[in-house]
Amino acid sequence: MKKIAVIGSGTMGNGIAHVFAQHGYKVSMIDINQNALEKALATISKNLDRQVSKGLLSETDKANTLANIETFTSTEDGVKNVDLVVEAATENVNIKLDIFRELDKLCPEHTILASNTSSISITKIGAVTSRADKVIGMHFMNPVPVMKLIEVIRGYATSDEVTKQIMDLSRKLEKVPVEVNDYPGFVANRILMPMINEAIYTLYESVAGVEEIDTVMKLGMAHPMGPLQLADFIGLDVCLSILKVLHEGFGNPKYAPCPLLVNMVEAGFKGSKTGEGFYKYTAGSKEVVVSSQFKK
Incomplete structure (x- = not known):
């Protein structure tokens, strides 16, 4: 080639x-x-x-x-x-x-x-x-x-x-x-997306806040980036699309996207590419702060 x-x-x-x-x-x-x-x-x-x-x-x-x-x-x-x-x-x-x-x-x-x-x-x-x-x-x-x-x-x-x-x-x-x-989500996203979705459910159900959830996964599981920040980085619209493919492909309710994710995408909060998702991103700045909608 x-x-x-x-x-x-x-x-x-x-x-x-x-x-x-x-x-x-x-x-x-x-x-x-x-x-x-x-x-x-x-x-x-x-x-x-x-x-x-x-x-x-x-x-x-x-x-x-x-x-x-x-x-x-x-x-x-x-x-x-x-x-x-x-x-x-x-x-x-x-x-x-x-x-x-x-x-x-x-x-x-x-x-x-x-x-x-x-x-x-x-x-x-x-x-x-x-x-x-x-x-x-x-x-x-x-x-x-x-x-x-x-x-x-x-x-x-x-x-x-x-x-x-x-x-x-x-x-x-x-x-x-x-x-x-060739099965829905292949390997990477079949494993990754349910984890991200569960992290969003954990936030949705008020078990813990954005930073707390990401800190547990970074320090407790040695992940380089927490699942909520990773979702922002991937794009919340992309995460939603993949979860829909998994849900439709397997017909299993465990892949159903969290309602919070659906609402955020519909409202235009798609992560780092739009400037705000679970975190807020400022052009030219390395500082990343929790989105105001999730601050206590």
Whole structure:
């Protein structure tokens, strides 16, 4: 594989483009919004500067990485002659299915189509294409340049050959791939999201406050970040979407989203990306304080 296309230039999309470009791959970063693409390039440059300051990369490495990235607002232009597409659009099943229908029509016959979905069925995505054997999940972790894990998800029809190619490719990115089968939430979010949901229920039922819940999990369970702050970091809307997939996929009430989470998302409190969730985030400040709605 030499040429990669990434669909979406948000947090995950620009991180995925960054990592591929840093490892010498030619990357087409595709987004319908030109401003979003420019913002993504600025983010990648800033993150590369951080790596340079830590001695992980040289200025030449940074320049080469940026030179490997080309941006497109046209999917048709961006996927010409690519060997792999990694879709990193919003976690919405209908949006993803539409994207894969389009990719199937536009991409060369040999192109592997991967999704960075954190919960949506790879089998379902593959079924809307004529190449289900070449459809696979590549679930990168956030922040992509730092986190080592990639969940590699096999759909029902994904071939052994394609799975091996993606496992090998992940190692070339200096990541650790873990192969999992296609069930709701896969491994990471099947375990993580119920924990986050239970933490929200613990707050909802007034067992303890935001800081108290996060402190117990950080100091008592050695988690680097408490579950409520982690939910803010992931995005409360994303957490809600994943819980809905788990609830629908398994039909088990234990996955039902906490009413507090539902209300917060509907009210626009989606976490760090909107400036407020369980905590309040101020641009340019490292100080994070409990949201006023949860202060005693």
